Amino acid sequence: MSMTSNEFAALSDRVQGPVFVPSDAGYDAERTGFQTFGRRRPQVVVGAVDADDVRAAVEFAAARELPVAVQATGHGIPAEGEGGLLITTNRMTGVQIVRERRTAWFEAGVPWSAVIEAAADAELAPLCGSAPHVGAVSYTLGGGLGHLARRYGYAADHVRTVDIVTADGRLRQITAESDPELLWALCGAGGNFGVVTGVEVELMPVSSLYGGGLYFDAHLIGEVLRAWQQWTRDLPEEMTSSVALVPFPDVPALPEPLRGRHVVHVRIAHVGDRAAGERLVEPLRAVGEPLIDSVREMPYREVGSICNDPVQPMPYLTANAVLRDFDDAAIKTLLGLVGPDAPQQCVVEVRHLGGALSRPAGNCVGNRDAAYVFGVNSVVDDSTAAVARELQNQVMREMAPWSTGGRFLNFLSGESADVDKVREAYDEADYQRLVALKRTYDPTNRFRLNHNIPPA
Numbered sequence: 001m002s003m004t005s006n007e008f009a010a011l012s013d014r015v016q017g018p019v020f021v022p023s024d025a026g027y028d029a030e031r032t033g034f035q036t037f038g039r040r041r042p043q044v045v046v047g048a049v050d051a052d053d054v055r056a057a058v059e060f061a062a063a064r065e066l067p068v069a070v071q072a073t074g075h076g077i078p079a080e081g082e083g084g085l086l087i088t089t090n091r092m093t094g095v096q097i098v099r100e101r102r103t104a105w106f107e108a109g110v111p112w113s114a115v116i117e118a119a120a121d122a123e124l125a126p127l128c129g130s131a132p133h134v135g136a137v138s139y140t141l142g143g144g145l146g147h148l149a150r151r152y153g154y155a156a157d158h159v160r161t162v163d164i165v166t167a168d169g170r171l172r173q174i175t176a177e178s179d180p181e182l183l184w185a186l187c188g189a190g191g192n193f194g195v196v197t198g199v200e201v202e203l204m205p206v207s208s209l210y211g212g213g214l215y216f217d218a219h220l221i222g223e224v225l226r227a228w229q230q231w232t233r234d235l236p237e238e239m240t241s242s243v244a245l246v247p248f249p250d251v252p253a254l255p256e257p258l259r260g261r262h263v264v265h266v267r268i269a270h271v272g273d274r275a276a277g278e279r280l281v282e283p284l285r286a287v288g289e290p291l292i293d294s295v296r297e298m299p300y301r302e303v304g305s306i307c308n309d310p311v312q313p314m315p316y317l318t319a320n321a322v323l324r325d326f327d328d329a330a331i332k333t334l335l336g337l338v339g340p341d342a343p344q345q346c347v348v349e350v351r352h353l354g355g356a357l358s359r360p361a362g363n364c365v366g367n368r369d370a371a372y373v374f375g376v377n378s379v380v381d382d383s384t385a386a387v388a389r390e391l392q393n394q395v396m397r398e399m400a401p402w403s404t405g406g407r408f409l410n411f412l413s414g415e416s417a418d419v420d421k422v423r424e425a426y427d428e429a430d431y432q433r434l435v436a437l438k439r440t441y442d443p444t445n446r447f448r449l450n451h452n453i454p455p456a
């Protein structure tokens with residue numbers, strides 16, 4: 001059902017930000033974020049500038065029984081489809097650091113890069129992830145697994161305040177004192193309970209780390225993976241790391257040693273004493289001559305250089321599973337399916353968990369007993385999506401013996417984010433508690449175009 005011009009005018013009058021319908025010139029740009037595969041086609045888009053705009057948009061949607069989607073930078077997009085009202089938050093860019101309290105407050109549209117910069121001036125660090133261009137709010141609501149994770153836990157473990165517009169159109173400030181049950185749910189259950197307009201988090205006393213990437217050529221992939229998994233068995237919490245198998249294209253934008261090569265990229269982040277970091281990395285350096293070794297003492301503001309994630313929007317499919325172990329047999333299975341000789345090219349990543357991530361933190365983030373999380377990402381178009389999807393399904397099936405059966409919410413995107421997989425991100429008792437809360441705060445599932453937890 002399209003909007004009448006009267007409805008459009010009523011909504012435009014109520015909000016300060018722009019409003020778009022599909023026939024508008026700016027509509028496509030407004031609904032497009034980093035993930036360009038399976039973009040939503042909302043009936044109307046509200047480019048919110050503040051919490052009042054968000055309230056007006058939610059009330060408008062409620063009056064017309066429209067589902068509400070939210071988009072910051074578009075790195076996640078957990079639900080596709082037609083219709084509904086999309087609130088874009090990229091105009092909500094406020095960041096405030098309070099050095100004495102070691103906190104950051106940021107609005108819904110802020111990418112991590114802005115928080116990293118502002119916090120670095122106060123010699124503090126947010127628990128951001130691999131890519132500074134990812135949206136800080138959604139990353140945090142979905143758990144948030146970053147470079148300091150084994151030392152400090154998930155980003156969601158350090159949330160103080162959440163400002164949220166709930167399905168009834170109310171703007172609420174949620175803290176552990178005001179509403180512990182809702183805060184427990186918000187820290188890990190994404191956007192199921194409303195549109196978050198701002199979040200206050202704790203910052204860590206970190207201004208530099210010993211980190212970077214060790215890139216090895218394809219012929220060392222097996223050895224590097226085996227050395228890495230052995231190495232991860234006995235590491236202090238100060239060390240957080242991951243490995244990725246990356247088929248690099250042959251393009252001038254890449255450093256010469258990586259062009260056109262399938263590499264294994266070990267990502268290192270050690271917080272604390274530099275000499276201790278160097279000693280810890282020695283066994284990995286001993287595996288062979290790396291193509292590039294960028295591991296060094298770096299200011300935290302350069303943390304994005306560890307993974308060097310792509311910044312250009314792209315169409316991709318992704319799947320992930322949480323692992324209880326990653327042993328030689330798992331490596332053999334993985335390489336047989338998605339190693340350098342695989343018929344389909346994809347990026348495979350395995351992250352080391354444990355440490356502070358395994359400790360309960362008074363929120364609903366699940367799978368805390370997991371040892372690793374791994375993901376497969378394939379760049380696709382309409383003609384290759386079916387084959388990539390089948391390959392990802394096969395990888396998940398064949399890696400099942402090492403899986404706990406769990407998923408990591410933030411890595412569920414697009415069609416991989418169905419209701420069953422979302423459920424696997426939580427421990428079952430916590431999931432039932434979330435369903436009960438969803439019935440209280442969003443009984444009609446107004447917020448369902450997300451990592452959805454249906455109220456019934």
Ligand SMILES: Cc1cc2nc3c(=O)[nH]c(=O)nc-3n(C[C@H](O)[C@H](O)[C@H](O)COP(=O)(O)OP(=O)(O)OC[C@H]3O[C@@H](n4cnc5c(N)ncnc54)[C@H](O)[C@@H]3O)c2cc1C
Pocket residue numbers: 033034069070071072073074075076077078079089108128129130131133134135136137138139141142143144145146190191192194195196197309310410411413449450451
């Ligand atoms: C290159 C890349 C690197 C990544 N690295 C990491 C990593 O290291 N660690 C990690 O944990 N995750 C990582 N992720 C996953 C990322 O954290 C999630 O996809 C996150 O949801 C992206 O948030 P966004 O705002 O950028 O995306 P969006 O697509 O804009 O948002 C994703 C979803 O979050 C919800 N949402 C967004 N804003 C709000 C709001 N204000 N209120 C309520 N709900 C909202 C909506 O359901 C929305 O569909 C990465 C993703 C990519 C593509």
